Amino acid sequence: MTYNIRSQAVQLFKKHVTTWDVVSRLVIYLWCGFSIFVFSWVINSSLKSNHSFFSDIWGLVAAPNMGNYEKVWNNYHLNRYFLNSILVVIPSVIGLIVVSAPAAYVLARKEFPLQKTITRLVSFGMGIPYQLLLVPLFFLLFNLRLINSKIGLVLVYIALSIPFTIFLLLGYFKTLPKSLEEAAEIDGCGPIRTFFQIMLPLAQNGLVSAAVLNFVGLWNEFLLALTFISGDSNYTLSMGLNALQGSLQYTGDWVSLFAAFTLVVIPTFIMFIFLSRSIVAGMTMGAVKE
Amino acid sequence: MIILFLSPALMLYLLLFLYPALRAFYVSLFDWNGFTANMQFIGLGNFTELFSDQHFWKVVMANTFGIIFFGGALTFGIAFFLSGMISTDLKGKKFMRGLIYFPSIINPVAIAILWSFIYNQQYGLLNGFLKAIGLGMIQPTWTSPDVLFWAILVAIVWMYSGFYFVILSSALERVPVNQIESAKLEGASEFRIFFTIKIPMIWDVLITSIIYWCITAVKEFSLLYAWGGGVDIPQPGAQNLATYMYMTAFGRRLTMYRMGYSTAMGVIMFFIVVLFYLVITRLTKRDDIQY
Numbered sequence: 001m002t003y004n005i006r007s008q009a010v011q012l013f014k015k016h017v018t019t020w021d022v023v024s025r026l027v028i029y030l031w032c033g034f035s036i037f038v039f040s041w042v043i044n045s046s047l048k049s050n051h052s053f054f055s056d057i058w059g060l061v062a063a064p065n066m067g068n069y070e071k072v073w074n075n076y077h078l079n080r081y082f083l084n085s086i087l088v089v090i091p092s093v094i095g096l097i098v099v100s101a102p103a104a105y106v107l108a109r110k111e112f113p114l115q116k117t118i119t120r121l122v123s124f125g126m127g128i129p130y131q132l133l134l135v136p137l138f139f140l141l142f143n144l145r146l147i148n149s150k151i152g153l154v155l156v157y158i159a160l161s162i163p164f165t166i167f168l169l170l171g172y173f174k175t176l177p178k179s180l181e182e183a184a185e186i187d188g189c190g191p192i193r194t195f196f197q198i199m200l201p202l203a204q205n206g207l208v209s210a211a212v213l214n215f216v217g218l219w220n221e222f223l224l225a226l227t228f229i230s231g232d233s234n235y236t237l238s239m240g241l242n243a244l245q246g247s248l249q250y251t252g253d254w255v256s257l258f259a260a261f262t263l264v265v266i267p268t269f270i271m272f273i274f275l276s277r278s279i280v281a282g283m284t285m286g287a288v289k290e
Numbered sequence: 291m292i293i294l295f296l297s298p299a300l301m302l303y304l305l306l307f308l309y310p311a312l313r314a315f316y317v318s319l320f321d322w323n324g325f326t327a328n329m330q331f332i333g334l335g336n337f338t339e340l341f342s343d344q345h346f347w348k349v350v351m352a353n354t355f356g357i358i359f360f361g362g363a364l365t366f367g368i369a370f371f372l373s374g375m376i377s378t379d380l381k382g383k384k385f386m387r388g389l390i391y392f393p394s395i396i397n398p399v400a401i402a403i404l405w406s407f408i409y410n411q412q413y414g415l416l417n418g419f420l421k422a423i424g425l426g427m428i429q430p431t432w433t434s435p436d437v438l439f440w441a442i443l444v445a446i447v448w449m450y451s452g453f454y455f456v457i458l459s460s461a462l463e464r465v466p467v468n469q470i471e472s473a474k475l476e477g478a479s480e481f482r483i484f485f486t487i488k489i490p491m492i493w494d495v496l497i498t499s500i501i502y503w504c505i506t507a508v509k510e511f512s513l514l515y516a517w518g519g520g521v522d523i524p525q526p527g528a529q530n531l532a533t534y535m536y537m538t539a540f541g542r543r544l545t546m547y548r549m550g551y552s553t554a555m556g557v558i559m560f561f562i563v564v565l566f567y568l569v570i571t572r573l574t575k576r577d578d579i580q581y
Contacts, residue, residue: 106295
């Protein structure tokens with residue numbers, strides 16, 4: 001009954017379209033239209049030759065060719081940078097989850113001395129700008145001979161993403177019902193087995209969210225890679241793209257730059273298409289649960 | 291078990307995060323080029339040098355706070371506006387939501403490339419657009435030194451709006467519908483509903499997002515550094531604390547290797563975050579609203 005009245009009321013308001021509605025809708029369409037236009041324009045241009053691009057920047061591509069893609073992929077070593085990014089980001093994300101999930105679990109569900117202090121200490125890291133520790137960390141890695149090494153960068157990525165990841169997973173583990181562990185204990189299941197066989201599978205969604213968010217963040221990471229990687233052969237995509245931009249903009253080879261743009265964005269785009277739900281879930285989880 | 295579960299994460303965190311962070315405060319008190327053991331203690335010398343440097347205030351700090359305040363106002367304004375709109379039933383809502391969000395997960399270096407081409411004087415989209423609508427006589431240099439900062443700021447806002455849009459709009463969606471409807475039935479305007487019902491109900495989320503924005507904005511690096519094609523010294527419009535501190539420590543073409551000086555800027559960034567955190571949480575303290 002109440003539902004009926006409510007939906008009737010909603011119906012009533014639907015008919016009432018004000019100028020505000022019109023204007024605001026226009027703005028939202030414009031905002032989205034701009035993005036669609038820009039992205040399709042970049043892809044369209046990346047298939048052109050420089051000559052046809054500069055003669056008409058608006059024109060639809062007449063004879064699409066993948067030449068620009070081949071050029072940046074092979075000649076400008078985007079293939080290597082791509083591989084480097086994968087070799088750095090995937091181990092980082094896996095390592096991050098492997099160390100963070102147990103820690104978050106213990107902090108969320110076990111009582112022990114220093115529990116609150118440790119939780120606070122870890123969350124504190126979320127407020128520290130990386131620039132604060134950039135120089136000391138550089139020399140720490142330098143002394144450990146981990147400068148310009150993928151392993152070094154992976155370790156840095158894991159360490160620096162720990163606060164956010166633990167914070168996110170902690171919130172997730174807290175939502176799981178307490179009775180599960182009790183039941184497991186009564187049935188004679190040890191605490192470590194309980195974690196691996198009962199709690200981890202239940203926290204699957206949280207783990208996926210954490211992994212996806214960190215993947216996207218690290219895939220796009222620039223500052224740390226730039227600081228701790230120096231050799232061209234270890235460049236990640238962000239660095240490679242930056243270097244590429246320098247040389248291609250100098251020669252005015254914009255269409256190749258657009259091809260590089262597209263290649264760099266594709267993985268995040270695919271991730272986004274398939275996993276946008278986990279991304280959004282993770283983001284809102286972080287913001288809502290203090 | 292507790293120690294076993296905690297120690298890998300804690301060890302990494304302590305060794306590679308907290309230890310260097312603490313050491314930064316120590317390093318910031320020295321004159322040090324990094325590669326010699328010879329660290330000269332100069333007390334707060336790095337800070338006094340920074341604070342008496344005109345360039346530091348007029349360019350570096352001005353840009354940093356410009357991003358925080360103007361960028362923040364624009365980003366949250368747009369995020370609020372778009373999220374308010376998308377909550378009304380709109381065709382293709384899911385698609386548009388994704389589209390609005392997407393720029394915030396694009397590589398910032400790629401965004402720098404994209405926008406520097408949008409602004410390009412001769413072949414750029416913006417000037418091309420002006421030509422197409424018959425305003426060909428106005429062909430501004432969008433990235434001339436005096437407006438470069440604002441041009442970049444637009445790109446930053448475009449990049450981040452979608453992120454805050456998603457957070458705010460999913461918070462707004464959890465506001466119970468019946469309250470809004472009864473307010474509507476009693477004749478409250480959209481504006482009034484927004485400010486007196488919706489905002490108070492998403493208060494916590496809003497505060498968290500604003501604090502998060504301050505942290506993000508103060509350390510904004512990638513887009514500014516990548517702007518203009520891999521030059522080692524960003525133009526003044528692209529210099530904020532993050533890029534300037536990187537430049538003074540690790541800049542390649544013109545190497546300064548001023549490690550203590552640079553770290554002092556990192557310390558300043560940290561205190562800016564602390565300051566914002568304290569001010570925002572004190573100013574906005576209020577009772578939770580239960581619903």
